[in-house]
Amino acid sequence: MAEAQPPLAARIAAYVLFLLLGFAVSVCGSFVQALWPPVGLLLALGATAATFYAGLRVTGTRLGAAMPAAGWFLALVLVIVPRPEGDTVLWTNATSLSWMFVGSILGVICATLPTRTSWFPGVPNSPR
Incomplete structure (x- = not known):
């Protein structure tokens, strides 16, 4: 009844890819949610949910969803910090x-x- 997991090398590559994808979604979403409120917020959250869920489904592990979330949080921390000039994104x-x-x-x-x-x-x- 359980699905077969992808090979270890493929999962590691997917973890790295989803970490970078989570980072990119966070940076893009930070700008999109501010550009077109409230539709931009819904678009950004939809892309975020899709990235996290895709990580879970592609790798078949909870770490697959945690890696894009980790990239998302890392980018969010970098976006929150104000610049010396006083500019902020969020x-x-x-x-x-x-x-x-x-x-x-x-x-x-x-x-x-x-x-x-x-x-x-x-x-x-589906039954097999």
């Missing part, structure tokens, strides 16, 4: 705070989902 408004809070919750949710189910929650695996 402000203390509702959309920026929602971006950080809901994105964090999505990372935790995807990292704690079951690893060996079908692609869509609630849909049973």
Whole structure:
């Protein structure tokens, strides 16, 4: 009933790829959520959830969802720090705070989902 996991080398490559993808989604999402509120926030959160869930499904491990979340948090920490000139990317408004809070919750949710189910929650695996 359990799916076969990808080979170890492929999983390690996928972990690194999803770490970088999580970093990129965080940086892009930080700008998109501020550019087109509130639609930008929904787009950024959708991309974030898709990245975390794809990491879980592609690797078949919870670490696969945790790696893009780690990259997402790392980029978020770098984006939060103000520049010496006083420039900031994330402000203390509702959309920026929602971006950080809901994105964090999505990372935790995807990292704690079951690893060996079908692609869509609630849909049973096909019999083999």
